[in-house]
Amino acid sequence: MKLAGTTVVIIGGSSGMGLATARAAVAEGAAVLIASRSEEKLGRAADEIDGEVTTRVVDVTREEQLKNFFAEVGDFDHLAVTAATGATGPFFDLDTATVQGVFASKFWGQYFAVKYGAPWVREGGSITLFSGVAAARPVAGMSTYAAINGAVEALCRALAVELAPLRINTVSPGLIDTPAYEGMTPHDRKALFEMVAERVPARRVGRAEDAAQAVMSLMKNGYVTGTVMTVDGGYRIA
Numbered sequence: 001m002k003l004a005g006t007t008v009v010i011i012g013g014s015s016g017m018g019l020a021t022a023r024a025a026v027a028e029g030a031a032v033l034i035a036s037r038s039e040e041k042l043g044r045a046a047d048e049i050d051g052e053v054t055t056r057v058v059d060v061t062r063e064e065q066l067k068n069f070f071a072e073v074g075d076f077d078h079l080a081v082t083a084a085t086g087a088t089g090p091f092f093d094l095d096t097a098t099v100q101g102v103f104a105s106k107f108w109g110q111y112f113a114v115k116y117g118a119p120w121v122r123e124g125g126s127i128t129l130f131s132g133v134a135a136a137r138p139v140a141g142m143s144t145y146a147a148i149n150g151a152v153e154a155l156c157r158a159l160a161v162e163l164a165p166l167r168i169n170t171v172s173p174g175l176i177d178t179p180a181y182e183g184m185t186p187h188d189r190k191a192l193f194e195m196v197a198e199r200v201p202a203r204r205v206g207r208a209e210d211a212a213q214a215v216m217s218l219m220k221n222g223y224v225t226g227t228v229m230t231v232d233g234g235y236r237i238a
């Protein structure tokens with residue numbers, strides 16, 4: 001299956017793996033729409049992409065916004081959802097509102113995206129969700145992500161059965177160098193990246209393009225559904 005001539009919607013496409021997915025889909029000849037909360041970030045992302053993309057503002061934590069978003073977009077072929085905010089920290093230190101905020105964007109955002117996006121996906125199309133390796137191999141301080149990622153993967157399997165023949169898959173990244181780490185000090189980020197690079201069999205941290213290639217494969221392979229594609233340099237088995 002080729003992406004050329006298809007329409008690809010990427011929610012979270014203004015940054016990181018979503019932006020890399022947009023770049024890859026444009027390079028394959030798809031018409032690409034990227035969406036996220038910030039018009040400014042979307043504009044910058046569109047300028048960075050070599051080719052034409054459409055941008056649209058949407059907040060995935062707002063159910064009504066997502067419903068209207070898909071109604072305005074209309075029919076399309078493939079959806080990827082990378083939109084998420086995050087919070088890490090010791091279980092007893094994280095206040096409930098913070099944890100619920102991460103669930104609102106990363107779990108409920110993807111849930112709403114499937115609920116309101118799936119009816120518009122053309123025959124032969126697909127949906128790709130994002131979880132993360134913390135579901136399979138948690139470390140201390142990652143309980144929120146572990147819980148959300150596990151829920152996203154379970155939801156993906158259940159919906160791949162229930163919404164068939166629509167294909168729904170999940171990409172589970174390990175540590176991927178994206179703006180998601182911009183909140184860390186350069187010193188702490190370097191230390192984390194070096195520690196992970198030393199530990200994983202791939203001997204480097206991931207690049208956004210690594211995840212984008214996984215999304216391309218899941219969109220194009222018509223015989224893959226209900227699966228979790230891990231893109232972690234071997235972190236899970238190291």
Ligand SMILES: NC(=O)c1ccc[n+]([C@@H]2O[C@H](COP(=O)([O-])OP(=O)(O)OC[C@H]3O[C@@H](n4cnc5c(N)ncnc54)[C@H](OP(=O)(O)O)[C@@H]3O)[C@@H](O)[C@H]2O)c1
Pocket residue numbers: 011012013014015016017018035036037038039041042058059060061082083084085086105106109130131132133172173174175176177178179180
């Ligand atoms: N990077 C990693 O190491 C890693 C590891 C495991 C899993 N993951 C998962 O992989 C996915 C992509 O991560 P990334 O590193 O590429 O993230 P990123 O660079 O921080 O990008 C996140 C994107 O989501 C958008 N976004 C955030 N909240 C939103 C909301 N409420 N509504 C709409 N858009 C929203 C952001 O744009 P706006 O600010 O404009 O809204 C941005 O485009 C996430 O699910 C993340 O949890 C990442």
